[in-house]
Amino acid sequence: MSEPTILHATFTARPGEGDRVAALLRDFAEAVRTEPGNVVFDATRVLDAPDSFFVYEEYVDEDAFRAHLANPAGGPFNAALQELIVEPSSVLTFLRRL
Template sequence: MSEPTILHATFTARPGEGDRVAALLRDFAEGVRAEDGNVVFDATRLVDDSDRFFVYEVYRDDEAFQAHLASPAGVPFNAALQELIVEPSSQLTFLRRL
């Protein structure tokens, strides 16, 4: 059995763009959760800094993650997100279950 692909993404909205980032992320999350290989897509906003976002993602395996990356919704989402955040792109950290 193959290992799941687990990661978290963090990013910071530009000043005044937090609500737009949240709306964009909410819409994107709906589509990702419907993907066949997605197990978890949990998009959150930090309580003490509402411009900071944390997304926890789990995919059935690397094949499912690659399918997610190639999904038609990903390119426009990432292009729109890039315009609204401080970082050049979301910062990804890959994880492994113990």
Template sequence: MNEPVILHATFTARAGEEDRVTRLLADYSEVVRQEPGNVLFEASHLRGAPDHFFVYEEYRDEAAFQAHLSHPAGRAFNSELTPLIVEPTSELTFLCRLP
């Protein structure tokens, strides 16, 4: 059986870039949600800390996740996001669903 790929990404917007990151994430969320293997893509910021972002993603299986990684929109998103955040890249944490 193919297991879903579940992960969350976190990153911090540079000072003054919170609105740009929010708009970028909102636009990218719409694209990712249309990918055939995407189950869920939700972007949030921490309550009381609008510069700290949290993205929760789920893909049907590894093949769907790999297709997501190779999608041109992802490369464009990361290219635009990178100079707007404090970290060198978003920090990814992969999860396993409990039975």
């Protein structure tokens, strides 16, 4: 049995763009949750830093994660997000369940 692919992404909205990032992320999360192989896509906003976002993702395996990356919705989401955040892109951290 293959390992799940687990990661988290962090990014920070540019000043004044937090609500736009939240709306964009909310819509994208709904789409990702319907993808075959997605287990969790939990998009959150940091309480004491509302321009900071934390997304926890889990896919059944590497193939499901690669399918997620190839999903046509990802390109427009990432292009729009890139214009609204401080970082050049989301900062991804891959995890392994113990």
